[in-house]
Amino acid sequence: MPFVRVWIHAVWATKNRQPLLLDNIRAAVFDHIFHNGKKKGIHIDRINGYVDHAHALLALGNDQTLAKVIQLMKGESSFWINKNQLSGPRFEWQDAYYGVSVSERDLDSLRHYIDMQEEHHR
DSSP states (O other): OOOOOEEEEEEEGGGOOOSSSSSSHHHHHHHHHHHHHHHHHHHEEEEEEEETTTEEEEETTTTOOOHHHHHHHHHHHHHHHHHHHHHHHHHHHOOOOOEEEEEEHHHHHHHHHHHHHHHHOO
């Protein structure tokens, strides 16, 4: 069986960069994305963000594409947010996203950057 570990730093935003990921729901949303991803075989090493965007450090498996992983994470999480009425207006992510490969030697600094998103945006 092949062993593939492709590290990706992915970033995506709320529709129109609306500040919908407020303090009272942000941790629950990211926790849900993390655990739902695990159920779907998506390796999310870190996920965090701020009121209008999310950062994730992902490791793609040998049969995964970034497009499919992001689609699963964004689609299911927006459905879950709306189903649980966590956001006043209808919650949506933007269609676009950013993804870049990450060297293993840069993982610790990227993990720190993702973990410190709230402080970074203050």
